[in-house]
Amino acid sequence: MNKIFKYVCRYKALVLIPTVFMLANIILDMINPLLIKDLVDKVIIGKDFSLLLTISISLLVITLSRAIMGYFKEYLFDVMGTKVNRDLKLDLFNHIQSLNFKYFDNMNTGELMSRIGEDVDNIWRTLSFGLRLFIENAIYFVFASIALFYLNWKLALACISIMIPIAFIAMKLEKLEVETYDKISDQNAELNTTAQENIAGVRLVKAFSREKHEILKFLDMNKHNYNLNMNQSKILSKYFPPIEFLTNISIVIMIALGGYLVIKGEITIGVLVAFNGYIWNVIWPVRMLGWLTNLLAQNKASYKKIMKILNTKPEIVSDKNCLCDHSIQGKISFNNVSFQYNDTLILKNITLDIPSGSTIALMGTTGSGKSSLVNLIGRYYDVCSGEILVDDINIKNFDISSLRKSISIVPQDTFLFSDSILENIRFGKKNASLEEIETACNLSCVLDFINDLPDKFQTIVGERGLGLSGGQKQRLSIARALVGNSPILILDDSTSALDMETEFQLLKNLNNHKKHCTTFIIAHRISAVKNADLIVFMDNGEIIEKGTHTELLSLKGKYYEIYCEQFKDFESLTDNDSNEKEVI
Known part of the structure; x- marks a missing residue:
């Protein structure tokens, strides 16, 4: 919890001031039973009515003071918890933003939403209410116990000793609750993910008439979530009654043994009445121990989930002495670049020299490594061997933010x-x-x-x-x-949904644009790439052909095959027109 307390330390005043109010409130509350003791012994039994007004005014002043200080105590503690909640959510979101593409490849949106929302809110409830109440009750327990031993050590020992087993029950409860809430938290994340995916993809669900299947899937997950929560309820129902029973036994002991001591004359009725006031200041903290243990268990489970994210370090970071203000022109070189993802070799020894302001087109079968190649330029992923140079400078020497600001990308x-x-x-x-x-x-x-x-x-x-x-x-x-x-523009299959005429006009506009940047075009249509300065055809992570449109056609390789496939209807139509002319 050290990291969480660092957030709390940012707001020392919001911790110190309400803590002072809390201590003053407790001290005043400790005075009440003593005043009532004097009221019983001296005024009611002793008939000294001169003290009645003084005691009554004192009780009234204490009540009003405790109400005012209680308001500021609750408000300021809640403000502190809300500020910590805000800071933690912001830092968690900022940290998530700093993580690399690879992290999100293996993480679903619903889980991250659960961490930012539900888990941070659990910590907020603990800080603004649970932890404060835990400390307050601990102080109450100590002060009230001292007061009880001051009034009569025999009666105090008999009443408090019966509560010792409650501490062992609370420890057992806390262990079981943490395990349960850990599972509940994971299940909530899965439930949120399923709901988020189905709501976002509701049109697809309806298009395939899969509503019943998705409802049953959600029902199954929701049932699992219900069973986990029922298991948590069974744990609480198993351990809360013993706590209630033991605290009630202490009341029985106080009445029986206290009455006996009054009859024997060892204590007065006023002492017994005051003892009753103090014993409740011991009982309530002990009774709330189970509830607070439950809350702290939630907090502990949520804390583990949040820290797992915060402790994840981004694999791709800027070097300390990186270039921040370098004006990138757009010359790019791939020198024997290889890229591996999850033990699979995606790119193999790619070597390319791309002049600034030129247009390079990437073609190839699905999964040939086209998108992976352009993703390496902005260091969304890092190469496993070789190097990528921008303006003859290794991209690892650039500040990542500065490098990416020089790249405009239209993803698939x-x-x-x-x-x-x-x-x-x-x-x-x-x-x-x-x-x-x-x-x-x-x-x-x-x-x-x-x-x-x-x-x-x-x-x-x-x-x-x-x-x-x-x-x-x-x-x-x-x-x-x-x-x-930007000096570098990447169009990753970004014209696939356009008609031929619009695509032609768009690409013509880009070619005629006065600020001609280095442009990468990933496409499957010959019409989108034929005017590029360099066309690269990839297969299985390797460059198998490269050159201009005319050069690649003359090679009669893979590019030529695709050209023939895409334009065969046009060529057939041309041949038919020629035959008709000959007949005429």
């Missing part, structure tokens, strides 16, 4: 935020002017579509671009990439 999976079209495009450059945005939209052939919308750039896009066609989403993503005017 087109993602749009639930925001306006304007803000989605401005994501590529936060301070982009409307003129820059319109220029980018014009280049990506999406400006006319936006202007036809009722709210134009202020039109709200649904989750992940809901309501837009695949081609519209791709063109908006390209506009987002272009608005940054």
Whole structure:
């Protein structure tokens, strides 16, 4: 818990001030039974009515003081817990943002949402309420026990000794509860993941009429979650009654033994009444020990989950003496680059020299390593051998943030935020002017579509671009990439949903763009790559062909085969036209 207490230490005043109020509150509460003792012994039995007003005013002042201090104590402790909750969520989110692609390849969204939401809230409840109550009850127990021994050590010893077994019960309860909440936390993450995936993919579920299957799947997981919570309830029901029983026995002992001591004259009735007031200040902390143990068990399980994320270090980080302000021109070199992922060799000895401002096209079968190759440029993954140079400088010598700001990428999976079209495009450059945005939209052939919308750039896009066609989403993503005017542009199969005419116009716009950046185009259509300065054909992680469109056709290799496959209908049509002319 050391890391959590570091957050608490940020707000020393919000810990110190309410703690002072808490101690003052407890001390005043300890005075009450003594005043009641004097009220019984001296006023009611001793008939000294001159003390009645003094004792009554004292009790009233103590009650009002405790109410005022209690308010500030509760409020300030809650403020402290809320601030820690805010800081922990922010730091956890920031840390998640710093982690590499590989971490998210093996982590689902629902689990991360559970950690940021439910688990952080468990810690907040513990800090703002549970931990404070635990400390307060511990102080109450100590002060009240001292007062009980002061009043009569025999009666105090008899009442408190019966509560010793409760400590052993609480220790056993805490161990079982931590194990149970650990399982509940994992199951909640799975449940959240299933719900999130089904809600996000509800159209696919309905399209395949799989509602019943998904409901049954969720029902099964929910039943498992129910069983875990029932198991937790059984643990509480097993250990709480003994705690209640033992604390009630102490009341019976106090009444029986206390009454006997009054009859013998060892204590007065006022002492017994005061003893009753103090014994409840011992009983309530002990009774709440089970509930607090339950809360602390939740906190411990959540803390382990959160720390597992916070202790995960990003594998790809910037060097201490990295270049931060280098103006990248866009020259890129791959020198014998190999890349391995999960013990599988994805890329094998790739060597390429790409001049600044040129356009390189990557083609190949699915899984040949095209996307992996461009992902290495921004260090989303690191090479396992060889090196990548940008402007003749190893990319590992650049500050990662600076390097990535010099790269605009349109990934295969087109993602749009639930925001306006304007803000989605401005994501590529936060301070982009409307003129820059319109220029980018014009280049990506999406400006006319936006202007036809009722709210134009202020039109709200649904989750992940809901309501837009695949081609519209791709063109908006390209506009987002272009608005940054980065020296390196990567289009990862980003025109696949466009018709041939729109694709031709878009690529023509990019070629004629006055700021001609180094452009990577990953595509499966010859029409998208034929005008590139260099076309690279990949297969099984290796470059098997490279050259211009004309050079690759003359090789009559893989590229030529695809060309023939894609244009065979056109060639057939041309042959038929020629035959008809000959007949005529």
